[in-house]
Amino acid sequence: MSYPTPSTSHLSFDQIYEPSEDTFLILDTLESEQSYILSHFPNKLPIFLEVGTGSGVITTFTHHNILKDALFLTTDLNPHACQAVKQTSSNNGGTKFLDSTQMSLASGMRDHLIDILVFNPPYVPDEIVPDVPQSDDAYEWLDLALLGGADGMVVTNVLLDDLHRIMSKEGIVYILFCARNKPELAVKRLQSLGWYGIKVGERRTGEGLTVYRFTRCA
Amino acid sequence: MKFLTTNFVKCSIKTCDATTESFPLKYTNCELIQSSQDFNPDFILSMLDRLDWSALVKVAQDLGNSALPPVKPEGEMLNDVNLLQDLHTLLLETCITEGEMTCQHCGHIYYIKNSIPNFLLPPHLA
Numbered sequence: 273m274s275y276p277t278p279s280t281s282h283l284s285f286d287q288i289y290e291p292s293e294d295t296f297l298i299l300d301t302l303e304s305e306q307s308y309i310l311s312h313f314p315n316k317l318p319i320f321l322e323v324g325t326g327s328g329v330i331t332t333f334t335h336h337n338i339l340k341d342a343l344f345l346t347t348d349l350n351p352h353a354c355q356a357v358k359q360t361s362s363n364n365g366g367t368k369f370l371d372s373t374q375m376s377l378a379s380g381m382r383d384h385l386i387d388i389l390v391f392n393p394p395y396v397p398d399e400i401v402p403d404v405p406q407s408d409d410a411y412e413w414l415d416l417a418l419l420g421g422a423d424g425m426v427v428t429n430v431l432l433d434d435l436h437r438i439m440s441k442e443g444i445v446y447i448l449f450c451a452r453n454k455p456e457l458a459v460k461r462l463q464s465l466g467w468y469g470i471k472v473g474e475r476r477t478g479e480g481l482t483v484y485r486f487t488r489c490a
Numbered sequence: 491m492k493f494l495t496t497n498f499v500k501c502s503i504k505t506c507d508a509t510t511e512s513f514p515l516k517y518t519n520c521e522l523i524q525s526s527q528d529f530n531p532d533f534i535l536s537m538l539d540r541l542d543w544s545a546l547v548k549v550a551q552d553l554g555n556s557a558l559p560p561v562k563p564e565g566e567m568l569n570d571v572n573l574l575q576d577l578h579t580l581l582l583e584t585c586i587t588e589g590e591m592t593c594q595h596c597g598h599i600y601y602i603k604n605s606i607p608n609f610l611l612p613p614h615l616a
């Protein structure tokens with residue numbers, strides 16, 4: 273790890289997800305994937321989308337260290353997160369090519385637009401996926417960032433099923449899993465939809481976190 | 491919300507996906523600000539490839555700008571620095587801070603508040 277982690281000292285973490293082990297695994301993975309990403313788009317300015325941005329650390333890190341020439345779009349259900357990503361980017365070097373939207377996954381993105389998608393999902397297995405709170409002040413916003421229903425995969429599966437619509441032809445997708453998500457089943461599910469998945473990041477301790485890269489089968 | 495982003499977002503209701511009317515959204519009652527950014531002609535040139543030009547012209551008209559050429563600039567025209575500067579001003583420096591976005595297929599209205607467009611749906615539509 274050589275690139276600095278963006279500062280988030282301007283944020284309070286009462287209502288948005290505080291960068292944690294999973295976040296840092298994604299940063300490490302993106303750093304190790306940098307040459308792959310850069311060589312993948314030799315003649316195109318890529319459009320990057322982070323789904324469920326939280327504090328905005330991943331987008332800011334990518335904007336300033338990995339992909340200087342790209343357009344950055346972000347989505348989050350949580351209005352506090354939608355503002356936080358702009359603050360984090362602005363406090364760490366600028367928001368020139370960044371725009372933040374309040375959206376469920378990528379449901380309002382134009383078809384076949386996104387070249388690089390990164391998703392750190394609510395991956396903790398639970399009986400339910402929480403409802404979207406009706407008030408901006410609610411503390412339930414934090415639950416929404418964590419709890420992923422059965423196998424922790426209910427939210428991720430909705431995105432997986434929409435990838436063929438969201439992604440450009442040469443699109444690259446990075447998704448984080450914990451061991452209880454059974455990522456090998458997600459790889460199979462995506463394979464049947466025409467995507468090839470490979471593990472590109474791993475923390476063997478704790479929750480057994482992994483990051484997989486998905487690209488369309490040739 | 492940068493003007494550029496209006497070219498990348500559509501109605502988030504699934505049944506509108508198959509229609510051509512869910513993009514672009516119609517922009518009304520919008521408040522705009524200009525926020526200055528460094529001019530980067532290469533970024534604008536690369537972005538041009540990605541733009542749906544007729545959608546751009548439509549949204550510009552919604553917001554009171556009818557100065558865009560009807561067809562996407564190409565070839566020699568791209569050497570015109572003034573044109574690229576104008577596009578930079580429109581795409582990256584023009585931001586919608588408040589306003590409404592309406593799907594021309596289902597009629598659903600989405601709101602822009604504090605510069606953030608909100609595409610969340612009420613439970614009965616989600």
